Every structure is written in C-alpha cells, then in structure tokens.
Amino acid sequence: PSAMHDINLKPPPIKWDDIGGQENVKLLLRRAVRLSVEPPEVLSEYFDRPPKGFLLYGPPGCSKTMAAQAMATESGLNFFAVKGAELLNMYVGESERAVRRLFQRAREVSPSMIFFDEIDSIAGQRSGFSHNNSHRSGGGGGGTSSGVNVLTTLLNEMDGFEALHGVVVLAATNRPQAVDPALLRPGRFDELIYVSPPDESARRAIFAKVAARRRMHADVDIDRLAKETDGYSGAEIKGICAVAGMAAYERDRAGQVADEDKGIRMQDLENAIRNQKRQIT
Ligand code: ATP
Numbered sequence: 118p119s120a121m122h123d124i125n126l127k128p129p130p131i132k133w134d135d136i137g138g139q140e141n142v143k144l145l146l147r148r149a150v151r152l153s154v155e156p157p158e159v160l161s162e163y164f165d166r167p168p169k170g171f172l173l174y175g176p177p178g179c180s181k182t183m184a185a186q187a188m189a190t191e192s193g194l195n196f197f198a199v200k201g202a203e204l205l206n207m208y209v210g211e212s213e214r215a216v217r218r219l220f221q222r223a224r225e226v227s228p229s230m231i232f233f234d235e236i237d238s239i240a241g242q243r244s245g246f247s248h249n250n251s252h253r254s255g256g257g258g259g260g261t262s263s264g265v266n267v268l269t270t271l272l273n274e275m276d277g278f279e280a281l282h283g284v285v286v287l288a289a290t291n292r293p294q295a296v297d298p299a300l301l302r303p304g305r306f307d308e309l310i311y312v313s314p315p316d317e318s319a320r321r322a323i324f325a326k327v328a329a330r331r332r333m334h335a336d337v338d339i340d341r342l343a344k345e346t347d348g349y350s351g352a353e354i355k356g357i358c359a360v361a362g363m364a365a366y367e368r369d370r371a372g373q374v375a376d377e378d379k380g381i382r383m384q385d386l387e388n389a390i391r392n393q394k395r396q397i398t
Pocket of ligand 1: 136137138176178180182184315319350351353394
C-alpha cells in the first residue's frame, strides 16, 4: 500500500464553532497558525525559537482530532494528516520514506500543517518497544517498519525544521506517558496542549449544537443534561444523543403521537445517559 492514500490535503469541513467548549485549545491553536505565518525577523525580536510542534493530549473522544481539523479548515493551511498505526503498516523503509516525503510536501506547499494522529503508536517508548513483525513481504525484503526507525526519521525531520518556516506540526495522543520523551524535547513537540473532558458549559454547548439540528420535544432541559453528564466525553454525549434520537424515532413512527409531542424527549436522553458507559475515569 502506498503512503499517499493516508494523506489528504482537504480536511473534513469542521469549524471551530462545531466544537463545544475547549476555548483555551482553540486560542492556542489559533496562535500557532498566526506564528507559523509571521515573518521570522519579527518573531526573533521576541524569542529565539517560535514553537513549531504541538502535542494535543487528553482522554479519548474529547475533540483532539476535531481541533486539528478545525485548525486546518479555518486557517486555510494545506493539511496533511496521517495516523501513526498506518505508518507502521508499511514495509521496511517505506514508512521512513513516507515521513520524509510528508515533510517535503508540507514544505513545498507551505503554509501548511502536518497532523500525526495516535502519535504514541510510532513514538512509543523505545525501551521495551517492540513492533510485531507479522506483516512480511514476499521475498527476502523483511517485514514491516519498526517504530524505532520511523521515530528516528521523525526526530530528524523535526530537528531539520529550524529553517522550516510556514509549517506547523501537530500530534495527538491519549497516552502521553507512552510517548518517547525524545519527541518532547525543546524544538520538537515542546508545546503540550491538554484537551480536557468537556466541563459543564462545554457539555451544554455540545447538547445545544445537537438540539439545534434535531426535533426536540419542549420538555428537553439542556442545562440539566449538562449537569447530569459530568465525566462523559464529547463522543459519549454525541452517542447519547444518537441513542435518544433512535428511541424517539421508533416511538413517533409506531404510535399515534400528536405533532407537538413528537421528537426527542428528556426521558429518551436520560435513559440513554443511564445506559452509556463512561470511558473517562
Ligand atoms: P481519540 O483520542 O479517541 O482519537 P479525539 O480526542 O481525537 O479522540 P475526536 O475524534 O476529535 O476525539 O472526537 C470524537 C467525536 O466526539 C467527534 O467526532 C465529535 O462528534 C465528538 N466530540 C468530542 N468532543 C466534542 C466537542 N467538544 N464538541 C462537539 N463534539 C465533540
């Protein structure tokens, strides 16, 4: 398989406004975009080295990927995205080539951004890191690339990055403790951005965004839903809304429901909340 199918130049059209809450994340990423296009001579009046590598970390389903996509959409930067695991599923040498090509392309079409999702899968701690070489090529060529080689290539590209004006590099992980510390050194992914589970006002915003697109019964109380979903991720809240929507659809389709009583009811949402397991502890 070629590396290039993993790389797309057109981000899904996610906007900042599609993300409920996370104001601080939005602020920091907007600033990253601004810095990436600022003339170096201006920046050098303020600091030695503007940040170029950003690591988004935090629990699953809390909008890390969405934030990267929104950043690409709203900034108009050329967007390259690749998942760590996909890079490893290539033959020896191919992954390293793919990484080098990625940086080269990003430089060619700057201003641009590169997004490494699930970075921990290539940049897991080198000590004790062993990649399962189950995927072998036909003749004599050896197996799949090892995480170590891909990581080394990535480190080299980040270091050679000094001259790399106009390229922002973003990575995401929900296992920051599994990321090789070499990747976090100054000049590499040295800007850590915590993407937290949604707080109450963010949860209210997520429910409100869904409600705006759905048929909601008048009894739905979004403030209460936000209070009742402490500890749920954004993805889980979307899941709750989907389950509630299906319940309402079935009821409205099956019965003689008066028009003003149609739609998703508070009870549907509360049932869904009760049945939704929380992933964040
Ligand atoms: P993972 O670590 O599992 O990859 P992630 O943090 O990258 O998770 P996303 O893929 O960005 O999470 O989010 C998953 C889905 O959850 C999104 O597609 C979206 O539907 C929903 N979601 C999560 N957080 C929010 C939010 N703050 N506002 C709106 N939707 C959200």
